[in-house]
Amino acid sequence: MMQYLCLIYEAESLYEKMDESQMGELMAQYDEFTQDIQTSGQLVAGDALMPSNTATCVQIIDGKVSTKSGPFEQTHEQLGGYYLVEAKSEEEAVLIASKIPAAKTGTIEIRPVMTFN
DSSP states (O other), X not given: OEEEEEEEEEOTHHHHTOOHHHHHXXXXXXXXXXXXXXXXXXXXXXXXXXXXGGOEEEEEETTEEEEEESOSXXXXXXXXXXXXXEESXXXXXXXXXXXXXXXXXXXXXXXXXXXXX
């Protein structure tokens, strides 16, 4: 088994437009997905992230720590959360990621986790 990080990118503005009923339906879809991969034993970890305007970016510029509030780059989609899953292959990881509700409205980036001895 190999671990894959499924990064969830979506436009945060989609959530701002949802009413309480729509948000409840979406959260129920996430709960169902999470329960399914928990039951299958494929879930290692997963969490939603606070909105991108709460981010702090850190860089070293001319040897000094520099910080910037908000997302690093202006993009149409923001990183909203992740699932760390175990899968037998990249194909299985793609199948898992395709079931994440945001795959319908955003992008799920899959990255194999590099392990060091």
